[in-house]
Each structure stands twice: as C-alpha cells, then as structure tokens.
Amino acid sequence: MLTDYHNHLETGTLTLEYLTKFTDMAKQKGIEHFGISEHAYHFYQTADILSNPWVEERRYYDMSDYVNLFQEAWKQNIDVKMSIEMDYTPGKHGEMEKFIKTYDFDYVIGSIHWVDTFGIDLAEFKHEWDRRDLFDTYRKYFDQVVTLAQSNLFDIVGHLDLVKIFKYVPEDEEFLLEQYERATDALANSKTCVEISTAGLRKPVGQLYPDKRLLQKCFDKKIPIVLSSDAHFPEHVGADFDQAIALAKEVGYEKIMTFSKGKRTEYTIG
Template sequence: MLTDFHNHLERGSLTLDYLKKFTDEAARKNIAHFGISEHAYHFYQTKDILSNPWVEERRYYDMNDYVSLFHQAWDEGIDVKMSVEMDYTPGKHAEMKKFIDSYDFDYIIGSIHWVDGFGIDLKEYLHEWDKRNVEDVYIKYFDQVVTLAQSNLFDIIGHLDLVKIFQYVPANEQFLLEQYERAAAALAESKTCVEISTAGLRKPIGQLYPDPRLLEMCFKKGVPICLSSDAHVPEDVGADYSKAVELAKATGYQSLMTFTKGQAKEIPLP
C-alpha cells in the first residue's frame, strides 16, 4: 500500500503512452496509490499566480489537454490520480484557490521554489547563493512554509526542506531547529501532510526530504505523511523507497495518507 503522488510528465509528452510508462513502473514497484502532479507554472491558466522570465519560457500547456489525458487514462481503467504541484506564491491566495477549485483534482501539492525572485533549487540561480546570507534565505523560506500551511489550500507540502538542495545549510544548529519547529507547528494546525521524498538522494545534498529531525517534530505534533519520488522520468518512480519507508518507521509512523477527489484517507504503512 505504498504511495507516490509527486511525479512529472514534463520531460516527455502529455500522451497516454507516456503516462503509461509511469503507471507501469508504479505497478511494477507495488505502488498502489499513484498520481501525476505536473508543475502548475507550465499551464497558461496559472499566469496570474506566478510569472517571471524563467517561468514564462516554460509555460506551454493548457489545462484542458491535461484533464483530457486523465480522462483517457480513466476510460482505459488506469488508476492514476490527477494533481498539480503549485508554487506557493505569497499574496496570491485568492488566485491559487480559484485555480484549484476550477478542476476536479484528487489532491494538490504546494511547494516553495522561489524566495524573493530567487529560484533556490535552480542551477541557473546557483551563483546567487554565494551573494546571500544563508540564514536570511532560510528565514524567508520557512516563513513561506508557515503561510503555506496556514492557507490550508494544499493537501501535501512538497520536499519540505528543499532549501538545503545545494548543501547551503546554516552552521547554527539551534537556528535551524527553530525553523523546523515553527514549520512543524504550522503544519500541525493545517490539513497539509508532509511527503517523505526520495528526490533529495538524487540531488547535491544526497539526503531524503525532510531532515529526520524535522520529520520527528512533525510526528510528535501529529502531522501525517505520504511517500513521493518526485520522478521526472519513469524509471525514478518509487526510487529508493526502502530508505523512505525505513525513515518513516524509525520516526514512529505506522500509516500513510492517500487522497481521492480532495478526501484524505489513512492507510497502513507496509
């Protein structure tokens, strides 16, 4: 009864044949609850939520085509959930809600990739890290984690501590734990669950998201979890899941969350 809710078709095409490569890999790895969550910024319908030069070069999908793809899959009996990964954008709550409510999503992932116009996980912006105060970036990043949770617009927060991706981590451990604590506290007051993501193992940081200390804080506060791979190619679906399951169990989790048309359901952790 594994989950993998964070997956992208963007390196291929919005076609049934390409989608099946992902669902076939999920079935091969015994992932019973599987979803596609394409980046919302790719869609013309989200232009009023997030727009900058980097994003506009990559805005090339129409939501009508995306929804149609899922209906094709469902008509063929393929069990795949429909979602998007939305860049949480402060000051755009009304626009985000309008977009989310316009489609029959199974769940919504909210993620933070931008801090004051700085693409924290993009190689194109890597040089910017050396121009900035790391603690300041972390404060602003976790400010957004808090307000993302408070918005209650999202079912899952993606790669909760993505900000560590390029190994820029504050040296002051107490400072870092304070950021973790306020994130966990905000999530505990929301409907948002945390994904244990194996994507970080494929990034420069070489670690799961989130940090075990942050996950433990979430567990102690009753924040639920799911598992995700953030696969951008079919072969990465369910990648390194033994490590994700091991972390979940070591932390104390005994269940995962799954979602259908916005309704959450708890399932046993295998």
C-alpha cells in the first residue's frame, strides 16, 4: 500500500481537468490512496484563523467551490481524498476546530509555516534567518509542534522538521535532540500521524522530512506514518518514494496509515 496525502492544486485551477492530472499520475505510480490538501489560508472561510499581508494576497478560494470539485470527481468515480492543510495557529484552537468540523474531510493535515510573523519556508522571508537567533526560532517552532499535537485536531502533521528547509540547522546536537524528544512525546500522546515527505529533496536542504533521528524517535514511540510528496505540480506526485520507503524501513516501520472519512486503517508499506 502506498499513500500520497499531501498535494496542492494552487498552481493550477480548482477544476476536474487539472485534478485528474494529479490522480492520473498517482495511478501511474501505483499510489492507492491519494488526496488533495489545499492550503487553508487560500479560503475566505479561514480569515479568522490566520491573517497577515502575505496570506491576504493569496486568499482567493471559497470552500463551496472546493467541496463541489470533490463531489464532481466522486460522481465520475475518481478516487481522491478531500483534505486541507491548515497552518497551525496558536490561540486559534476554537476557530480551527469549528472550520475542520464544518467539512467532511477524509483527514486533516496540520503544518507549521509561521513562527510569530516569520514565514520560515518562504523565499521572501529568507533574509530573516540571518537576523534571528537560530536556537530561539527552533525552540519556538517545536513549541508549536507540541501544542499542535496536544490540540488533537489533526490527523497528520505536515513536514515535521520543515524548519530546516534553508539549511539553517543548529550544530548543537543535544539541543536538536531535545526538540525532537519533546515533539515526539507530544505526538505519541495524540492521534496525529507523521508524514515522510519527499518535498525536502526538492528544497535547498535536499533531505527528506523528517530527519532520520527524528523519525527513529517516532518509530520508537509508535507514532504512525503516511507517505507524502507535497506535490504542487502533477509531475511531483509520488516523487522519490523509493527514498521515503527506504527510510521508513531503515528505522523499523513496516506499516502505513490510511484514511477515509476519518476512519483509519493500517496496511503494510509498499
């Protein structure tokens, strides 16, 4: 069994024609469970959850159009899961929960892209890495991983160590492992799965998410996994899954989680 649960239509259109380019690629790659998880900040209905100038320039979708797209796909017997990738926003648990419960998602991804007003993975903000304290940014990032897990709002945490995207990584291994430890402690006490994402291979860091040491802690604490490509273009669906599967098996994983309308089923990987 293979999954690819983290994918985006934002570089194209919310149309069946564009969606099928993704689902056709998933079929070619032998991916049995495929889902679209558009960024929640694009939708007018999330304005009370996350709002800043960068986001507001990119808020142009309505959830009714999104839901209708999936209903149209299902009528055509296109096997695709409906999801959302939500920016976990501290202090907005009630608003996030209300939004999540309003729609019949197959699963929900929670991700961290912002540390205060710092868009950690955005090219427009890259200069901030040299202006900020690296340890402070990492500590605040993993603070959010902990509270994301404790919220128990999400089925999957996206790209768990996205904070390394531009290769700004503390050389103090003890500090790094401390962040990994507390993050996985929180995840182990939640319903949240971890994705092995191949997107990092296409980013400056050139590595899978998460780091092998972090994934090992996930395995040791029995945190379930899924596989994801975080494709923003059809050709990236299922990209480099051989590396993701190899890493999963290297740390000990043999099973992968699947979702359907919130129901979870575990299968053997590959």
